[in-house]
Amino acid sequence: MNRTSLIVLAASGVLASFPASVFAADADSNSLNALREEIAQMKQAYEQRIAALESRLVQTEAKAGNAEVSARQASVAASQKPASESAFNPAISLVLAGTYTRLSQDPNTYAIGGFAPTGGEVGPSRRSFGLGESELGIAANISPTLRGQLTLALPPEGGAEVEEAFIQTLGLGQGATLKAGRFLSGIGYMNGQHAHTWDFADAPLAYKAMLGGQLKNDGAQIKWVAPTDLLVELGAEAASGGAFPSTDRNQNGATLGALFAHVGGDAGVSNSWRAGLSLLGTSPRDRQYEDADSTGTAVTNAFSGRSRTWIADAIWKWAPNGNGVERNLIVQGEYFRRKETGNMAFDTAGANLVDDYASRQSGFYAQTVYQFMPHWRAGYRYDRLDSGNVSLGGTLNPADFPLLAAYKPKRNTVMVDYSPDHFSRWRLQLARDQSRPGAIDNQLWLQYAVSLGAHGAHSY
Amino acid sequence: MRILILLLAGLLAMPAQAGLKIFVTVPEWGALAKEIGGDKAEVFVATTGLQDPHHIQARPSLIARTRDADLVIATGADLEIGWLPLVQRESGNPRIQPGQPGYFEAARQVRMLEMPSRLDRADGDVHAGGNPHIQTDPRNFLLVGAALAARMAELSPADAQSYAANWKSFAERWRVALARWEKQAAPLRGLPIAVQHKAFPYLQDWLGLKDVATLEPKPGVEPSVAYLGKLLAQVAANPPKLVMRAAYQSPQAAEWFGREAKVPVVVVPFTVGGSDKAKDLFGLFDDTIERLLAALK
Numbered sequence: 001m002n003r004t005s006l007i008v009l010a011a012s013g014v015l016a017s018f019p020a021s022v023f024a025a026d027a028d029s030n031s032l033n034a035l036r037e038e039i040a041q042m043k044q045a046y047e048q049r050i051a052a053l054e055s056r057l058v059q060t061e062a063k064a065g066n067a068e069v070s071a072r073q074a075s076v077a078a079s080q081k082p083a084s085e086s087a088f089n090p091a092i093s094l095v096l097a098g099t100y101t102r103l104s105q106d107p108n109t110y111a112i113g114g115f116a117p118t119g120g121e122v123g124p125s126r127r128s129f130g131l132g133e134s135e136l137g138i139a140a141n142i143s144p145t146l147r148g149q150l151t152l153a154l155p156p157e158g159g160a161e162v163e164e165a166f167i168q169t170l171g172l173g174q175g176a177t178l179k180a181g182r183f184l185s186g187i188g189y190m191n192g193q194h195a196h197t198w199d200f201a202d203a204p205l206a207y208k209a210m211l212g213g214q215l216k217n218d219g220a221q222i223k224w225v226a227p228t229d230l231l232v233e234l235g236a237e238a239a240s241g242g243a244f245p246s247t248d249r250n251q252n253g254a255t256l257g258a259l260f261a262h263v264g265g266d267a268g269v270s271n272s273w274r275a276g277l278s279l280l281g282t283s284p285r286d287r288q289y290e291d292a293d294s295t296g297t298a299v300t301n302a303f304s305g306r307s308r309t310w311i312a313d314a315i316w317k318w319a320p321n322g323n324g325v326e327r328n329l330i331v332q333g334e335y336f337r338r339k340e341t342g343n344m345a346f347d348t349a350g351a352n353l354v355d356d357y358a359s360r361q362s363g364f365y366a367q368t369v370y371q372f373m374p375h376w377r378a379g380y381r382y383d384r385l386d387s388g389n390v391s392l393g394g395t396l397n398p399a400d401f402p403l404l405a406a407y408k409p410k411r412n413t414v415m416v417d418y419s420p421d422h423f424s425r426w427r428l429q430l431a432r433d434q435s436r437p438g439a440i441d442n443q444l445w446l447q448y449a450v451s452l453g454a455h456g457a458h459s460y
Numbered sequence: 461m462r463i464l465i466l467l468l469a470g471l472l473a474m475p476a477q478a479g480l481k482i483f484v485t486v487p488e489w490g491a492l493a494k495e496i497g498g499d500k501a502e503v504f505v506a507t508t509g510l511q512d513p514h515h516i517q518a519r520p521s522l523i524a525r526t527r528d529a530d531l532v533i534a535t536g537a538d539l540e541i542g543w544l545p546l547v548q549r550e551s552g553n554p555r556i557q558p559g560q561p562g563y564f565e566a567a568r569q570v571r572m573l574e575m576p577s578r579l580d581r582a583d584g585d586v587h588a589g590g591n592p593h594i595q596t597d598p599r600n601f602l603l604v605g606a607a608l609a610a611r612m613a614e615l616s617p618a619d620a621q622s623y624a625a626n627w628k629s630f631a632e633r634w635r636v637a638l639a640r641w642e643k644q645a646a647p648l649r650g651l652p653i654a655v656q657h658k659a660f661p662y663l664q665d666w667l668g669l670k671d672v673a674t675l676e677p678k679p680g681v682e683p684s685v686a687y688l689g690k691l692l693a694q695v696a697a698n699p700p701k702l703v704m705r706a707a708y709q710s711p712q713a714a715e716w717f718g719r720e721a722k723v724p725v726v727v728v729p730f731t732v733g734g735s736d737k738a739k740d741l742f743g744l745f746d747d748t749i750e751r752l753l754a755a756l757k
Contacts, residue, residue, distance in 0.1 A: 144559060147549065171554030175527045225527045225552050231520035264520025269508055272519045317517070321510040324517070326710055374682060374710065421680060422542075423581060452581075457546035460518050 090140030090148075091454035095196045097132030098448055101125050105441035112209045113407030113437040114387020115361065116303065117289045118244035120212025124202065124433075124443055131156035132449070135163070135196060139456065145170055151194070163194075163216065175225035185215040186223065186235045186260050187278035188334055189313035197458055199330065200415055201429045201445045204365035205383040206336045209409075210309055212244035215280070219254060231264040231274070245307045245338075246282035256282040264460075273316045274460060280309040286345075293347065294399040300349055301401065303357060305342010311335070315460075326374050333366035346396055355393025359404075362386045367413075375419050383411040409435045424450040480616045483522075483529040483556070485540050486513055487732040488595040489566055489604070491741045493533055495630045496609045500619040504529075509733030512708045514585065514680065518543040518550070526551035529562070530615055533608065536565030537572065537589035564611050566604045570594050573661040584678025595731060597662035598638055598745050602631060637742055645749050647756060652698060654691075654721070656705035656714045659730065663748070672700050675713045683713050692720055699723070702755040706730035724755040 103124055110123035125132070133156070139149040151164040166181030184192050190207065191214055203213055219239025226232035241255035242248045249255040258281070264274030288302045312335045319328035337360075344357035363385035371377040390404045398405070415429035426448050433441040479500035484490035490505035497503060504525045507516055513535070526532060526547050534540050548557055555562035572590030579588055594600045609627035613620035649668035656675045664671055673695045675683050683691070704726045705714040711725075718725040728748045729738035737747040 141558075144557070145554070168549065170549060170557050171552055173552070173554050175552040177550070177552045223550075223552070225523060225550070227528050229521070229524055231524035233520075233523070262520070265524070266519060266521045272517075272521065274520045322508060323511040323515075323708055325512045325515050325708075422585060455541070457518060457541065457543050459546060460520060 088140075090138050091456070093137040093139075093454045093456060094452040095135035095137075095194075096448075096450050096452065097134065097196060099125050099130045099132055099201070100446040101127050101130060102444040103127055103441060104443070105436065105439055110435065110441075111403060112205060112385065112435045113403070113409050114390075114405060115209040115385065115409075116287075116404060118209070118212030119289065120208070120214075120244055122203070122208035122213055124441075125445075132447070133195070135194065137454075137456070139454075141170065142167065145172075175227060177223045177225075179221040179223070180219070182216055182218045183221060185217050185237060185239075185258055185280075186221060187215060187237075187258050187280055188260075188311045188336075189274070189276060189315055189332060190334070191215055193459060196449045196451075199367065199369045199377075199379055199417075200381055200413060201427060201447050204334070204367075204381065205385050205409055205411055205435060206334060206363035206365055209361075209363060209385055210245070210336045210338055215258075216243065217256065217258075218242065219256070229265075231262065233262040233264075235260045235262075241282055241284075244287070245280070245284060245309065245340075247284040247287045249283075249285055255284075256280070269322045270320060271316065271318050272322075272460075273314070275314040276312070278311040278313070280307075280311070282307050286348075288348065289403070291401060291403045294397060294402075299347040299400070302345040302348050303340065303342060304345070305340060305357065307338065307340045309336060309338040311337075317460075324371065326371075328371045330369045331367075333364060335362070335364040337362045344392065344396060344401075346400055353395050355395040357390070357392060357396075359390045360388045362388060377417050377419075379413075379415045379417075381411075381413040381415075383409075383413070385409045405437070407437045411435065423452070423455060424448065479619055480530045480612060481528055482531045482533060482612075483526050484533045485516075485544060486535055486595075487734075488741065488744070489533045489535070489608075491732045491744075492601060492605055492608060493612075495741070496605065496612060496623050496627050497619075498622060498626045500616070500622050501612070509729060509731045509735075509738065510708050513539055514542070516540070516543050518546045522547045523550045526556060527553055529553060529556050531562050531564060531612065532556040533564045533566065535592050535594065536567035537592035537594075538587045539567075539592035561611065561615060564608060566600075566608075567592055567594055569603045569607045570597075570600045573665060574658065584676070585680030591658060591661050593659045593730075594662050596660050596728075596748075597666040598634070598641065598741075599666060600662065601634060601741065605631065605634075633742075637745070641745050641749055644753065648749075648752055651702075651756075652700045654695070654700040654703045654717060654723075656703070656709055659706050659709075660704060660728075663728075667752075672698050675703070675717055682710075685716065688713060688717055688720070692717065695721070702726050702752070704728055704752075707734035726751050726755045728752070 101124060107124045107126060111117060134154040136152040136154060141147045146167055147170055148167045149164060153161045153163040155161060162182060164183050166179050166183040169178045172178060186192050190198060191211065207213060217237055217239035219237060221235060221237045223233060223235040237258040238254035239256045246256045258278065260276060260278035262274055262276040266272045283306050285304045286302045288300050291299055291301055293299045315330065315332035317328065317330050339360050341358045343354050346353040365381060365383045367379060367381035369377050369379035385408060387407050392398055411431055411433045413429060413431040415427055417425055417427040419425045429445040429447065431443040433443055479502060480497065482493050482497065482501050482503045484493055484503060484505045486507055487505050487509050490503050493501060493503045506522050507513060534544055557563060567589060574591040576586045576588065579586065605627060609623050612623045645667045650670060652670050652672045654673040654675065655671050658674055658679055663669065673691050675688060675691065677683055677687050699721060700723060702724050703714045703718045707727055707729050714725045728751055729735035729744055732738055732740060732744050735747050738744040
């Protein structure tokens with residue numbers, strides 16, 4: 001017998017004996033079936049429990065995800081606008097203003113004693129009802145790096161005047177910004193702001209006497225913000241000049257230069273402030289103004305020389321917790337100091353006497369505006385100028401320059417304004433103006449200024 | 461001159477900060493940026509919870525702070541239109557101009573409510589992009605935060621892992637908190653309320669509150685006593701159970717209405733820092749729900 005047959009034999013023996021043993025245990029077969037059934041039942045029960053656990057797990061996961069799902073609810077609907085040529089229209093804003101004015105003196109005789117007239121619009125507006133300057137603004141980004149803005153002033157007499165038209169870089173980097181075109185100069189505090197945002201109906205006397213109202217430049221400006229938490233802003237401007245205190249020189253170089261520095265920050269959460277120092281330099285040639293000589297004859301005089309104006313400005317704003325909606329307080333002031341040296345031509349059309357001229361003149365205003373309840377503000381402003389000493393060369397007779405006779409103009413102004421919303425303001429302003437020597441002008445303004453269309457951000 | 465040179469040398473010698481420099485317009489996104497940024501971000505918040513976000517000025521300090529920012533986070537939807545565009549332009553910083561990766565608007569990440577069907581200032585101070593007060597629905601933080609974490613990672617790849625981990629941790633804790641708040645606030649569902657300003661459509665949407673009256677006749681327009689009286693008569697049939705106002709708002713109108721209608725006035729923090737308990741984002745909603753529930757008792 002070989003080995004294989006032995007194994008087969010053994011296997012068959014085992015097989016043969018097995019059924020026998022089963023039959024032998026026949027009596028237990030029922031209990032075995034019961035056992036099998038029990039096992040099957042247990043298996044089923046476990047499977048059910050596992051399924052239940054699994055479904056609970058899924059539910060829990062779903063629940064966890066639920067918050068996210070509900071947050072996504074209907075998610076971010078991509079709002080698509082229909083394509084249109086006008087989709088790129090720039091932002092358009094319009095300021096409308098009107099006044100009712102009562103003046104005790106004739107506005108046509110307005111002059112600031114001791115100071116050469118600037119030729120700017122410095123007098124009070126005409127008496128009775130008057131239309132203020134409407135202001136049309138158009139602005140938009142030109143490219144990712146450039147923005148353009150046009151502001152047209154529409155005087156009531158008709159026509160249009162380009163108040164501002166400039167391009168400005170959008171982040172040149174390193175805190176630098178370049179501006180070119182016609183723009184409000186960055187000197188002083190109020191100069192860079194549009195007149196309708198001022199807190200009083202008219203400009204301070206110092207602005208009227210020193211800058212002819214507001215200095216606008218045709219030129220370029222560079223401004224740099226220092227990388228500090230305190231605002232340190234330095235700027236320089238070069239311009240062709242043209243308006244007071246400069247004149248058109250018909251030369252290739254710049255005839256007016258300005259430098260300014262601003263420092264500003266917060267003092268706690270309720271206070272913020274800014275202070276600045278500016279220098280304006282120009283060399284006007286043949287800057288003419290009208291006067292009457294010692295005999296009362298109308299003459300035209302002209303100044304040529306150097307003009308340097310320093311301006312120191314400061315503003316401080318307070319609001320409880322920095323929330324100015326209910327109450328807030330603004331205190332601001334600017335001090336001007338101007339030195340002019342050169343020569344003066346008396347009666348350019350006639351005698352044309354030319355001799356030395358030198359003057360040191362100064363002036364300031366200080367004002368405060370308090371919002372005492374929502375929408376209502378009250379303010380007070382004090383103006384003071386000092387014509388200083390004007391020294392004229394020997395050939396010139398001071399009596400021939402009555403407008404330059406030493407004088408210290410002053411003015412007291414109070415106002416109350418009401419702004420029912422962001423876009424409109426009503427103002428009542430009273431002033432006792434002693435700009436003219438020997439005459440007191442009691443002035444009353446009732447004014448509205450409203451803003452339509454796009455409403456740009458206001459500067460500080 | 462020597463002083464000037466010293467000053468300049470001092471400026472140049474300032475140590476470079478690690479991580480992102482972030483300028484945030486309102487406290488809620490500031491808190492979110494701090495959660496994601498952790499110690500890898502320096503966050504400056506321009507306003508506090510007690511300031512009306514519609515009336516912020518372009519303060520000098522804000523120009524200084526945006527000058528070096530890597531990222532500006534705003535709500536958008538015109539909420540900051542009165543000051544932020546000016547600050548961005550004046551900053552001389554190219555990275556944070558609109559359209560750049562360094563400018564992030566939260567409102568772009570969520571579904572906006574109250575999109576005006578017509579734009580007319582006769583309707584008051586409406587926002588063309590919809591109601592901007594999206595931070596009153598905590599679910600919006602998951603959407604804004606996810607997008608913000610991705611943006612921060614894009615701007616500072618070196619810190620991407622840290623931002624992702626911080627965000628994951630915050631989002632997990634936030635989901636747990638959301639479930640808790642929703643359970644706590646269940647009794648508020650369907651509750652008729654009056655609001656001072658339409659500042660809470662997202663909160664109402666989340667908790668199922670029903671505003672039956674708005675005290676402001678038009679957005680941003682203060683109500684007169686005569687108007688409030690009329691409103692009171694109008695809601696007599698379906699009186700609100702409480703009057704809600706944000707912490708920064710003037711209390712007069714809500715208090716008058718609450719007194720006359722004999723319902724409690726609930727001052728909700730509105731944003732981080734709007735109340736003592738709203739120290740962070742979790743506190744903001746803990747406190748909001750606590751105050752609303754307290755008014756029910």
